Amino acid sequence: MKVVLKNLTKKFPDRNKKNSYVTAVNDFNFEIPDGKLVALLGPSGCGKSTALNLICGLEKPTAGQIFFDDTDVTSLPPERRGVGMVFQNYALYPHLSVRQNIIFPLENLKGENKLTKDQMNEKAVEVAKLVQIDGLMERRPGELSGGQQQRVAIARALVKTPGILLLDEPLSNLDARLRIQTREEIRRIQKETGITAIFVTHDQEEAMSISDLIIVMETGVIQQIGKPQDVYDDPCNLFVAKFLGTPPVNLFSGRIKNKTLFIGEDPVISTDCEDTDDITVGIRPEGFIPDNNGGLKCRLDNIEVMGRDTSMVSTHPAAISNPIRSIIAADTKYDRKSSEVAFSVKPSKLFLFDKDGSRINRDFIP
Ligand code: ATP
Numbered sequence: 001m002k003v004v005l006k007n008l009t010k011k012f013p014d015r016n017k018k019n020s021y022v023t024a025v026n027d028f029n030f031e032i033p034d035g036k037l038v039a040l041l042g043p044s045g046c047g048k049s050t051a052l053n054l055i056c057g058l059e060k061p062t063a064g065q066i067f068f069d070d071t072d073v074t075s076l077p078p079e080r081r082g083v084g085m086v087f088q089n090y091a092l093y094p095h096l097s098v099r100q101n102i103i104f105p106l107e108n109l110k111g112e113n114k115l116t117k118d119q120m121n122e123k124a125v126e127v128a129k130l131v132q133i134d135g136l137m138e139r140r141p142g143e144l145s146g147g148q149q150q151r152v153a154i155a156r157a158l159v160k161t162p163g164i165l166l167l168d169e170p171l172s173n174l175d176a177r178l179r180i181q182t183r184e185e186i187r188r189i190q191k192e193t194g195i196t197a198i199f200v201t202h203d204q205e206e207a208m209s210i211s212d213l214i215i216v217m218e219t220g221v222i223q224q225i226g227k228p229q230d231v232y233d234d235p236c237n238l239f240v241a242k243f244l245g246t247p248p249v250n251l252f253s254g255r256i257k258n259k260t261l262f263i264g265e266d267p268v269i270s271t272d273c274e275d276t277d278d279i280t281v282g283i284r285p286e287g288f289i290p291d292n293n294g295g296l297k298c299r300l301d302n303i304e305v306m307g308r309d310t311s312m313v314s315t316h317p318a319a320i321s322n323p324i325r326s327i328i329a330a331d332t333k334y335d336r337k338s339s340e341v342a343f344s345v346k347p348s349k350l351f352l353f354d355k356d357g358s359r360i361n362r363d364f365i366p
Contacts, residue, residue, distance in 0.1 A: 001068050001082075001163035001196050003032040003055065008064035010050050024050035026220040028064070032213070037190045037197045039207035042217035043243070048200040051217075052166050055198065056083045068163060081164075084157030088169040090149045092141040092156075099124055099137040102155045109160075127155040130189060147178045154189065165190065165197040171206065183210050204244050208232065216240050233348070238280060238357035247285045247311075247327070251320040254281040254352070261352075261364070264318030268295045268345055270365040273352070279360065280320065280353040287349025288312070288326035290334040294344035298324060303336065314341055 008028040011021040024047040032038045040048045053059040055066060057078035065074045073081050092101050102124040106115055115123070128134040131151040141149050150170060157165060170186065171179045187210040190197045201207050207214050208228040216223045216231065216239075224236045235241035241249045252263045255277045260267045263281055288296075290312070298314035301323060305311075310330050315322040326343065328334075334341065347364035354360055 002034045003164060003196060003198070004067040005030055005055075006065045006067070008051075008054060008066060009062050010047075010054055010059060011062045023220045025054060025061075028222060030215065030222065030225055032196060032198065034069075034196055035194045036212040037187065037199060037210060038213045038215060039211040040198060040200045040217060041202070041204060041207040041214050041243075043202055045219075046217045047220040048202070048217060049168055050220075052168050052198060052200050055164070056085055056166050057081050082160075082162050083164045083166055084160065084162035086150070086153050086157045086165070086167040086170045088172045090141070090146075090153045090173075092149060092152055094141050097138050097140060098128070098133060098144070098152050101141065101152055102128060102159055105156060105160050123159055124155075127158045130158070130192065131155045131185070145178075146174050147182050150174065150182055151185070154186070158189075158193065158195075163196065165195045167197065167199045169200055169202070171201070171203075179206070186210065205246060208244065216243060235282075235351065236359055238282070238353040238359075241282045241351055241353070245284060247325040249282040249284055249351070250324045250326070252281040252283070252316065253318045253320060254279050261350075263296055264316065266295050266297055266316075266318075269347065269350065272363045272365070273360065276354075276360075278355055280357070282351040282353065283345055284349040285311075285325050285327040287346045288324075288328065288343040289346065290328060290332055290341055291344040292342055294342040296343040296345060298341050298343065300339055300341040305330065312341060 005028045008025060010025040011023050014020040014022050028051065040051055042048055050059060054061050057076060061074065065072055103120045106120045106123060109115060125134060128137060131154050133148055133151045133155065136144060136148060171182055174182055183206055211228055213225060214228050214231055215225045218239050224231050224240050231240060232244050254261055254263045256271060256273045257275050259270055261269050261271050298316045300312065300314045302313040303310060304313065308330060309327050312326045312328060313323045316324060350364060352360040352362055
């Protein structure tokens with residue numbers, strides 16, 4: 001099922017200021033194609049949960065419309081929208097077994113949708129198999145691990161065969177190893193069922209690893225929508241560049257003079273841009289190449305070898321936040337004993353931003 005948002009806005013009264021509002025979701029316009037997994041990604045308070053609650057019907061919009069395929073669902077209550085919800089805290093009934101928890105949403109079906117006990121049981125076993133908890137049907141939630149409880153919650157969300165699956169920070173309560181395992185599980189289940197899924201997270205790595213599309217948000221405003229790799233490779237502004245990537249993008253103060261980009265006093269690369277002062281230069285960690293003829297001269301503080309890659313930790317007077325972290329291939333040759341390192345820079349890993357943080361489009365000549 002396709003999801004379309006048109007001019008969707010949600011304002012909440014601001015408790016601290018009379019007659020003032022917090023705009024949690026500001027004029028959202030986008031389309032989520034059928035069968036895709038999309039991440040709503042942004043820092044705490046940017047409006048992710050509000051956007052999800054508007055889509056499932058738990059919140060009413062201040063303005064705008066929501067369509068599922070061609071049906072306007074804006075004024076439908078949640079139970080008539082055909083969505084399954086999974087929350088961070090699982091929200092399972094502690095006194096019911098896994099089987100009873102999964103069956104619960106089926107018990108109130110009425111009229112021609114009403115199911116017999118056997119039919120309900122059959123459906124519960126079917127989704128339990130899909131999320132691989134069919135061996136745990138008689139246990140109570142308290143007798144399960146966090147990862148297993150989240151699988152029960154996903155099974156319960158899927159048992160009514162919803163058209164859309166909405167997941168609000170579903171991995172937050174799991175430890176690091178289980179987070180990775182469970183996010184891969186969510187991706188597998190989403191692909192196997194072909195369901196359209198919207199996944200809320202503040203964790204860029206999580207969003208990048210399993211989504212078809214990411215929607216990056218800040219203070220209720222969509223910053224960029226695209227395939228994870230495209231957004232990483234081509235961020236539209238400084239906020240997006242900083243938000244995606246571990247280690248994060250390295251930032252420097254720079255200027256352009258006579259078709260050359262300078263970082264501090266160092267000429268780094270030729271460019272087609274006009275002379276400009278006061279720009280921010282972003283270089284991804286994998287964009288640095290140790291090169292004795294390179295223009296960017298840094299003080300080398302430390303080298304961390306991490307299996308496949310080597311991380312060089314260095315400083316530069318024009319860096320906005322030191323240290324600079326550059327990731328280089330483990331077989332790269334460099335002088336380990338030197339206290340300095342010179343880098344040339346990969347043009348595709350270099351971004352320029354103006355004073356307001358907007359991207360300056362440019363061509364670099366390596
Ligand atoms: P988190 O990751 O911390 O859950 P979020 O990105 O999901 O954050 P929301 O919970 O959607 O953000 O909140 C967006 C903004 O709307 C915040 O400034 C929040 O304080 C405000 N807000 C959310 N719900 C209400 C409410 N019921 N009344 C007033 N303000 C609200």
